[in-house]
Amino acid sequence: SQDAAGEEDPSIEDPWQDEEYFGNYGTLRLHLEMLSDKSRTEAYRQVILNNSASLSSKRVMDLGCGTGIISLFCVQLARPSMVYAVEASSMAEYTRQLVKQNGYDEVVTVLQGRAEEIELPEQVDVLVSEWMGNCLLFEFMVESVLLARDRWLRDGGTMWPSSAALTFVPCQADSYYAEKMAFWERPYGLDFTPLQPLAQQEFFTKPKFSHIIEPCDCLAAPCDVISLDMYTLQVGDLEEMKGQFHFCVEKSAVFHGFTAWFTVCFESLEAGGATHKKNSDAPFSLQANTLEADIVH
């Protein structure tokens, strides 16, 4: 459900407003995005590398291109006929400079504007976008991707990613709980337990990002709660998403919340080619996003 994915929870960390989102992306966020998300950038690089031959003479749109790294990969690793790098924020000016600096300005056209405003001279064969946010949908950018798809992707064109899934697993977070809650029991030989409700509110009622879980923290097998087909998904579908989930709890433990991550798939451009699957926020690794539910004692 949408609530489970957290997009409408006002307590979620950093709920970027539209203006703030586009206004700040040029500075503060940018570096962090690129520096901390190397695995995501590397995944796109790999997809382009794997489809290098098939990208030849293709027209590509890179939506929400940021620095333009994906567009640059296209020209560096393949021979597309044209890449439209679309960026709404003022970052676009820097993207233009980067394209020129790398000598790619004959192939890459940078367009500053939103998906719903931009005008292209032609439709494209491939629409690539790194639209995924925390808990997959958090950045809300998927709507722009669908609008761009409906207007600018030719019939039979390719969406990258082609599909996406949000996976949940109920889990315990005993050591985190102990660290954040047990601390108040006897610091410096004093009783600080009256602050435990504050600590609980601070640390256990908001989603915790980049939480690391171990297989032994999971109380059941993970379950895909939402699956998106990027070819058939409609803007209207985004208004209310319902996902069924059913967990068979396999061990006795304190249920501290759900850990969520997502997986995206990239269809091969070659007929019959293998689909490249990317666990962008792999469980049991550094980047899992945890949605903490209320603590159950």
Added chain:
Amino acid sequence: SQDAAGEEDPSIEDPWQDEEYFGNYGTLRLHLEMLSDKSRTEAYRQVILNNSASLSSKRVMDLGCGTGIISLFCVQLARPSMVYAVEASSMAEYTRQLVKQNGYDEVVTVLQGRAEEIELPEQVDVLVSEWMGNCLLFEFMVESVLLARDRWLRDGGTMWPSSAALTFVPCQADSYYAEKMAFWERPYGLDFTPLQPLAQQEFFTKPKFSHIIEPCDCLAAPCDVISLDMYTLQVGDLEEMKGQFHFCVEKSAVFHGFTAWFTVCFESLEAGGATHKKNSDAPFSLQANTLEADIVH
């Protein structure tokens, strides 16, 4: 100078406004303050322990007491006749609970209000406060301490801390510079140098907190730029502080900025006793605050 200390620089991180400061302190900040500043808390604990005998039957005011940890230490480690724990934020309600929970409510009186508003039934022998912020003066709380001193500290009473100094040293930050700037030169085999000015603005025009420097990073001997005597300092003195500094650069290197830290001293309550000196943000350790100047190439 005040500019050098950064308090009036609007680009400084997190310039708490009055309302925000007192409004949020009850939740978000609190935990960080206590959890991350164990060395500071431990310093106050040590001062109280060292003066345990002399604190007997003394009246103490703990200004801006937060959770009340210093007040609790007073009763846990010594026998003051009365402790007035003063806190302006809504944290005061929790402080009251903590005092009661530890059975100290006959000695500790929690007063919610600002230094300029509170009314005490008597003057005190000791005014203790953890008023120091980044670059010593950043939290602006020192003014409240002076107002409380002038009204509520008896003649001949003791100020804790008794004096404070802000120390600067010019330094290089080569590895940090390389990490944040050289990255853009050839990531993924692409030329990202057009982003270097953005990176420079992002990472080198704002103070960087908790920067670790090594002795070999210093280009000269450290120098006390501002020294405060907490007995004679006046509110008016805070409006414009001038500090002379003079460094004799001893090595050839790129000057990346100044590293700043502060030292506070606690006079012993015993006549002729040793002064307890605390490097709250010791150089060459984990907590040095760096004020980055513009990069000099």
